[in-house]
Amino acid sequence: MNLHEYQAKNLYRKYDIPTTKGKLLTHPSQLDNILSTIGKDKWVIKAQVHAGGRGKAGGVVLVDSKEEANTEVRRLLGSKLVTHQTSSEGQSVNSIYIEEPCEILQQIYLAFIVDRTTSRIMIITSSQGGIEIEEVANNMPEKILKNTINPVVGIMPAQCRQICEDLNLDKTLSSQMIDLMQKVYKMFVENDLSLVEVNPLVVTKQGYLVCLDAKIQVDDSALYRQEKLNESRDDSQEDERELKASKLDLNYISLDGNIACMVNGAGLAMATMDLIKTYGGEPANFLDVGGSVNEKRVIEAFEIILSDKKVNGILINIFGGIVRCDIIASGIIEATKAMDISLPIVVRLEGTNAKEGLDLIKASNLNIHEENDLDKASKKIIELTQGLK
């Protein structure tokens, strides 16, 4: 789960991590009040969306009059911001964070992330922070520093000192940086975060380290014990159908094609999409119904895939392990009857209780094609949907 910048900065303040003063605006009428309590004659207007690349896309602007602030707020609020990290539709801007600007001497990059290779939290730093950090990583990899934290002992002052040494920070900045990194680590672990990225972490003209931006990702698996953070969820930043699916515990991503897929397991779901594409078809979605699927869940899955009007055929591919094929089969039968589905359906059932499942489908006398060879099943649904467009 992603946090907005303002939510992330609230968390920073809790850990005494230095950041800028700012206020959240959700309605233009709040603007005068905010401008009179923050800053004097310059402000930074920042659209709150779950995506990076906001600056280049016009989502972060520096203004130097109240009039300009008013114009920018009215332009951004309620709009959709498209950045290189969003879809082509963009993300809704429902709130704006207004900050006082600071004078910048240097931009540093700082991130804490779980590194899969070492199974440790990794600290990534660079003296070349700012919006071009990925170019720095590609062209000057020696400017990117990576350190991992031993989970048994946590972050150690010595490794922080080493990072400061490598970043070439002076004595006062080093002691601020060492303190800051230890606080970020504490926040990371106590809140079950999977990413903290500060880009840029700036050195101000006054000689202080300040976190100008804040990206935080929370580990979804840990939300059960992070109730406070769970309340920060912003559904407006999610795709509507994907959101509905996730509330039903289904893993769904919509795509551009016409053949809907219903599969158990993320890997098999991707492999099924790959197969459809290989044989010349276009998948309409990725849908993993998961391991604890029952009849009701199958019907809900049908509702979601059929709400996509591009769909003109359905391929169901279930390899039962923890999932029982007979349960899936009765869900398919029930859904086909209840929703009066006339689209071609091809079903492939294998694994736990596959025979019982196929018997149920045969006995139902519905227009459902069973095909136990996955290759043939993929070709069959493509053939049945051709000319239906």
Added chain:
Amino acid sequence: MAILINKNTRVIVQGLTGSQASFHSKNALDYGTNIVSGVVPGKRGQMHLGVPIYNTVECAKRLTNANASIIYVPAPFCKDAIIEASENGIETIVCITEGIPTIDMLNIKAAIDLNGSRLIGPNCPGIITPDECKMGIMPANIHQKGSVGIVSRSGTLTYEAVYQSTKVGLGQSTCVGIGGDSVPGSDFIDILKLFEADEETKSIILIGEIGGAKEEAAAEYIKSHITKPVVSYIAGVTAPSGKRMGHAGAIIDGSAGSAQDKYKALENAGVRTVRTITALGQALLEVQK
């Protein structure tokens, strides 16, 4: 021979009385797996599926001489359960549960590595050595004793690989689902090492998927350490790249992560790759000639 588990493996089930654990343990017992006891705190003295229950792993191990454990307890309790098994000297631990917080996994991994236990999973289908021992949730009937070692990040794709190696008549030595989490207990290289040393295993199937850099690391390892033929499929060639937040992920993974890059790395290491999951069987026959 096979790897990790065989007919002499003495298995305990942590969380045996839960509904999923009961269903799959019954199947495992029917398959001939030597489940010697269950561990469910507060249920000492009861019998379940004909197996005695103890409160702690220490008792279960001491009284029934177990050397492997399979864990079905809910995610919030897995850290405790896995470390309990490891601290008590259980050599092979399989964790089926999905949704364990990553911070827990970092601590679990550090703790069990010190003890020298091997953890398979979490969020995985488990391990099976056909006709000998089944520690997991895989459908038993598709397996056949044979010569192919299978290692996979994806549960249902493991079944697909098993199904095909059975259909072409080669069968499996051992199948290991290492699980799809970002911090798994064991990775491809741990398992490849065991297959290379196992006499029964004549060829290896490696099934990966998009994301992370474990397939690339496996390719590097295969190049210099694996002499047996390897066939590989990577799921997700057509998957759209996910929405990203920030740059740190891209900085760590560099160019790794996409299916194309993984295929390229594996092919450079001499691995026989297939672009459709259904082509695995035929490719196996060709490399095992």
